[in-house]
Amino acid sequence: MMISRRGTLRLAALGTAAALVPKPSFATTPSFATVKVRIGVLKFGTVSWALDTLKHHRFDAANGIDLEVVDFAGEDATNVALLAGAIDMIVSDWLWVSRQRSEGVGLTLVPYSTAVGAIMVKKAAPISTITDLREKKLGVAGGPLDKSWLLIQALARRDHDLDLAATSDIVFGAPPLISEKAMQGELDAVLNFWHFCARLEANGFRRLIGADAAAKALGASGAVSALGYVFHDKWASEHPDAIAGFIKASARSKDLLARSDDEWLRLAPVIRAQGEELAKLRDRYREGIPRRPAAEDAADAGKLYRVLAEIGGEKLIGRAPEMAPGTFWQVPPQ
Template sequence: MAVMPRASPGAAQTPEPLKVGSLKFGTVNWLLDTIAGDKVDIREGVRIERLELASNQATTVALQAGAVDLIVSDWLWAMRQRAEGDSLLFWPYSNALGALMVPRDKGFTSLADLKGKRIGVAGSALDKSWLLLRAFSRNKLNADLTEIVEPVYGAPPLLSEQLRLGRLDGVLTFWNFAARLDAAGYQPLIDMIDVMTELGVTPSPPLVGFVWREELLRTKPDQMTAFFRAVSGANQILKNDETAWERLRPAMGIGSDAEFGRLKDYFRAGIPTPWGAAETQAAERLFGILSELGGPELVGPRTRFDPTLFWVPKA
């Protein structure tokens, strides 16, 4: 695993900024806003220059083009790029995954109850949560979920609206959309953390994290150590400080107090613990499941599990 020396907390602020690309309405902005709002960046001696982009594809293109130093993406994508020769590294951002959300008044208590129903799937047929739910279905119901339900693929906001209109019987969606549905009276039929546990993927490894090129540890080593200290500090603030959340509220697109509360709860539940050997082993197990169902279209033709992707800082 790649390591680098830890800079002292009192290191002088460098004039060279770290350029971070993020989705314009992505939840990573809550973290970055907290770093700025609580002046964590100043305390840690790091300058952060933010570039907000319109889509996940735009963030990955920006990283590959050198327009930004870091983005938030999933490690499966980063591992595929690493297999292609791009020396990327990964550090966890969030362990929040999502859930299969259903109406509370329909009497659904298990996956078997959804036989013959229309289920929205955020993303495409290669969505990682969908592939994991299919593997779970094979284990629990002895049948692929694609043979049991009618999947409807689409963007999360559209699927949430279709669920509210009664045109879908459930939605497998990302954690922040699941939180909003939870607040609106829907409930998780199954959480993706539980799915991974049932599949033997424990401890649950974060899928999403900061991704950057190895050379950044050589060209901006002090900035990198300071940045990740700032990220950890901001996570602790968001875990414990209600005032920080009140400052974020105007930018969160909140529809109700209940929605605000559930988004806080889901975010806090997803704050990752340090990555270690157990998480790497679980990630390898997860990679095997996903590559079996997703094949080369998902992981690429040459990708093998590469534990050196996961960066672990020195204590």
């Protein structure tokens, strides 16, 4: 019997998932919590800020769940663990979820954050529009298929007949390295993830254009969630109390982060920032809290999917010309 490549990967995932799951970050289990939810996150990712708030204030127990936070070193490891059933939930983007659904894997997501990257330049740099990036050295985090990079390229092509990948000197690298090279003056501009951009803002940089502005110019009616809490829809249907409790607990943590400056001061050691840098991270995080119905998010994501498919091609989206139905989870009627 022949086994497909996807089947081989699935078997490998099942065989290695246990080894990939480290000990949970938070050992305390409230005695009155009723349903356990296991979420895998990057150890030093921004999602951990909200989850730290959720656990610190026991919003999970207050909503009938016991959230177990499992740290991972890389995104690939979280993906494998979720696909193998070693954890219940991760944070990822809708492009990955859509591709998995198109290939028969029943994943879905609940919006988590609309915060996206931006092209950053030094305040005194003689760069005022996207066309000024021609023949400049541009650092890009996330690789050639990063959504923010593709959206900004698409906008430059449509509005300015400018092929940034061809006319600029593009340097790809890890987010910390890209920011470091920018600070050292080795790059004229950088496109980095939102939290690295916020730190740069606090250190003498300004935003030239954000991926959010590019998305709206390309057809989105509002801020589109870049990331979401991802889980199997079968798991959600079998554990309705768990997913409902998690969504409520997450909403409470976001609400606290949206209104309490003191909570950000408490998180400062976790975030590893203080002063102006902490304030910038706080403000940009707050801007990224989703404010609209998931159905509107899904509609705009579908529009952007077609733009990204055109420029990113099969390497980005596989063979599906449209975003897979069900990519954004719809709360079942009560």
